[in-house]
Amino acid sequence: MxxxxxxxxxxxxxxLAQRLDAFLKASRSSLVILIDRSGQIIAERGYSRKRDAEELAALAAAAFAATEQVAKLIGEDSFSVLFHQGEERNIHLSVVGDTALMLTAFDDRTTLGLVRLYAGEAAQTLLPVVQRIHGRSVVTGLPDIGERRLFGNA
Amino acid sequence: MASINYAQREITCKIVYYGCALSGKTSNLEYIHANVPAVEKGGLVSLSTQGDRTLFFDFLPLEVQDVGGFTAKFQLYTVPGQVVYNATRRLVLRGVDGLVFVADSQWSKAKENVESFQNMLDNLSQYGYALESIPYVLQYNKRDLSPIAPGHYLDFTLNRRQRRVPVFETSATVGTGVFDCLNAVCRLVLAKLRAA
Known part of the structure; x- marks a missing residue:
């Protein structure tokens, strides 16, 4: 394959930006990242430093994948939601179809219940777009780098 | 799984360094991280045990501006080499775009290299992936040690599939060949995307 x-x-x-912005506003969260299950960022709204978002995405996808295996060991297909509670900030991780995850960071300006409620609604509105971007196979206009060395030229 | 974002002019690809325990996968990422300019890299994330053995994976995001009008991003991962961590090793392969198989050149590791290569094939097949459709290169690491198997012997054991792939003799701890290997797999991955 x-x-x-x-x-x-x-x-x-x-x-994606419209839907994620609407979710951020309704849930009063500070950051939302839509992540491919392999750990790559599809879209991101709210505040984060660029590199932090990449690490967050990679680690969150891995954590979710590991938890999915744990679920299988106890006879569940998957856990649809992961929640990490901190003293000031929290992370909510939920599925968007079979191919994407939505990571939400929030603090005490909102509640877990509100985030869960709107995350569920957001997943529904995001799903058609996620399916659309995963369903394409024709790639055009990509660069031909020939024998160019991208790294280690210093 | 590669993503091509035409809105932001970004291409993002996932490259996994695979191989048996202590073959030098993490050393590759450490050398790359130490020798790439700050603007081209993020932090090196290592999920390791207290004894510095990889528990889940290492992760290093790299990027190059102005690659034909795109920013090319490569997310480098390693897998844990220890046999017991197969479940987590398999998870890291999800959506892989390119592979570097890191073989330990020491004679004493010949069997482990072959077993690890077979394990990679088995884990890819769990996702329905076939090695034939994934760009990959072989890295014969630890060429600075002795006694080591000659390259043609490692070719005989690891590079005998229908598609012969590029081979790089490396010493990851001092960096010999590490960037040649990285550049080669990046080129192969981008070429595969172009051909999609």
Whole structure:
């Protein structure tokens, strides 16, 4: 089986941003990252330092994948939600279909219940866009780098 | 799973360093992290045991600006080499775009290399992936040690599939060949994406 890339065009990015912004506002969360199950960022809204978001995405996808295996060991298909509670900040992780995860960071300006409620609704609105970007296979306009060395030229 | 974001002009790919225990996968990432300019890298995240053995994975995000009008991002992962961690090893392979198989060149590791390669094939198949459709290179590491198997012997055991792949003789702790290997797998991954 060939692994198909995720392909995001302008209209997809706009649709995702609108939906994620609406979720952030309704849930009063500070950050939301839509993550492919392999750990890559699909879209991100709210505040984070760029590199932090990449690490968050990789670690969250791994944590979710590990927990999924734990679920199977006790006879569950999967856990649909993961929640990590901190003293000031919390992380809520939930599924968007079979291919994506939604990571939400929030603090005491909101509640877990509110985040869970709106995360469920957001997953429904995000799903068609997530399915759209995963369903494409034609790639155009990518660069031909030939024999160029991308790293280690210093 | 690669993502191509035309809105942000970004290409993101996942590259996994696979191989038997103590073959030098983490050393590859450590050398790369130490020798790539700050603007091209994020932090090196290591999920390891107290004894510094990889428990889940290491993760290093890299990026290069202006690759034909795109920013090319490569997320490097290692797997834990110890046999007992197969479940977590398999998880890291999810959505892999390119592989570096890191073989330990020492004679005493010949059997472990072959078993690890077979384990990689088995774990890929769990996702329905076939090695034939994934860009990969072989790295014969620890060439600075002795006694080591000659390259042609390692070719005989590891590079005898229908598709012969590029081979790099390396000493990851001092960096010999590490960037050659990284650049090669990045080129193969981008070429595969272009051909999609």
């Amino acid at each position: 060939d692994i198909q890339p995720v392909i995001i065009y302008e209209e997809d990015a706009r649709d």
